[in-house]
Amino acid sequence: MPVSTEKMVKVFGRPASLTEARFTYCPGCHHGILTRIIAQIIDELGIVERTVGIAPVGCAVFAYLWYRCDAIQASHGRASAVATGVKRANPNLIVFAYQGDGDFASIGTAESIHAANRGENITVIFVNNQVYGMTGGEMAPTSLVGQKTTTTPDGRDPALFGYPIRFSEMIAQLDAPVYVTRQALYDTKRIVDATKAINKAFTNQLEGKGYSLVEVLATCPTNWRMKPTEANKHVAEVVTKVFPLGDLIDRG
Amino acid sequence: MPKGMLIIDKERCKGCGLCIVACPHQVLAFSGELNRSGYNVVHMERPEACVGCGFCALTCPDVAIEVYRERVPA
Numbered sequence: 001m002p003v004s005t006e007k008m009v010k011v012f013g014r015p016a017s018l019t020e021a022r023f024t025y026c027p028g029c030h031h032g033i034l035t036r037i038i039a040q041i042i043d044e045l046g047i048v049e050r051t052v053g054i055a056p057v058g059c060a061v062f063a064y065l066w067y068r069c070d071a072i073q074a075s076h077g078r079a080s081a082v083a084t085g086v087k088r089a090n091p092n093l094i095v096f097a098y099q100g101d102g103d104f105a106s107i108g109t110a111e112s113i114h115a116a117n118r119g120e121n122i123t124v125i126f127v128n129n130q131v132y133g134m135t136g137g138e139m140a141p142t143s144l145v146g147q148k149t150t151t152t153p154d155g156r157d158p159a160l161f162g163y164p165i166r167f168s169e170m171i172a173q174l175d176a177p178v179y180v181t182r183q184a185l186y187d188t189k190r191i192v193d194a195t196k197a198i199n200k201a202f203t204n205q206l207e208g209k210g211y212s213l214v215e216v217l218a219t220c221p222t223n224w225r226m227k228p229t230e231a232n233k234h235v236a237e238v239v240t241k242v243f244p245l246g247d248l249i250d251r252g
Numbered sequence: 253m254p255k256g257m258l259i260i261d262k263e264r265c266k267g268c269g270l271c272i273v274a275c276p277h278q279v280l281a282f283s284g285e286l287n288r289s290g291y292n293v294v295h296m297e298r299p300e301a302c303v304g305c306g307f308c309a310l311t312c313p314d315v316a317i318e319v320y321r322e323r324v325p326a
Contacts, residue, residue, distance in 0.1 A: 011319050011320065012310075013319075028268030
């Protein structure tokens, strides 16, 4: 198509904080949207020179490749603990931990809860897609009752495997955290809302207010065996019934 | 309505189709053309209908879309 940009003004482009590297995520995966949102906020706040991202183990293990800021790839589940160390060593840095549900809410349970309970001045992005994506679609602690995964081929049976854990609600019980919220990315409105929430979580840290947690309900079309559009619908109609959206605490 | 225009990076597009659903003016569709990774990439099927709202770009998980909007005369 012939393109004339002379009379046109650019209203949306690739955030400057993103590198040119292509994401390794599957088609339709929400990790990409979230990665772009975080880069956009780093741009808006003008903090790329002093931001350190903590990458998890999981599909987002390569998170350090996408951003132009510094990054550390933590051991499985320990991103909140590594973020604590970085922030305490140099409080001038802006530190965010980017963790999936298998990382944050399973193997990293102790580190995640205690970082929140200490009220560390960090920003944690918790990506909840109810499955272990990278390792092959096994059941996660957040998997829904009846959800078919490679380790629960007949669906998650609560008698055997327990119920989906609402981690953000647990953290919201603590006295120290400043901001705990659950967001989603299944349509444009939710994407805008999630962007505002993540902006707030970073701003809280910039203002020295303390621990902020943004849980984001994401899709995993590959392991859910759904088309990306069906996966969005599944989040809107099924997942949000188990994991309701909205702010849990906001003491900012 | 202002007029919009998109530049879609074909090599970044993974053909997930989320932008097609996000577009309120049915501008986008699968082109049938495969990129080097083998994905059926999206193109502007009805470029004249684009208003440059940017919903497609907000939704794109691979940040493959740039959005331009007509300059409003001062």
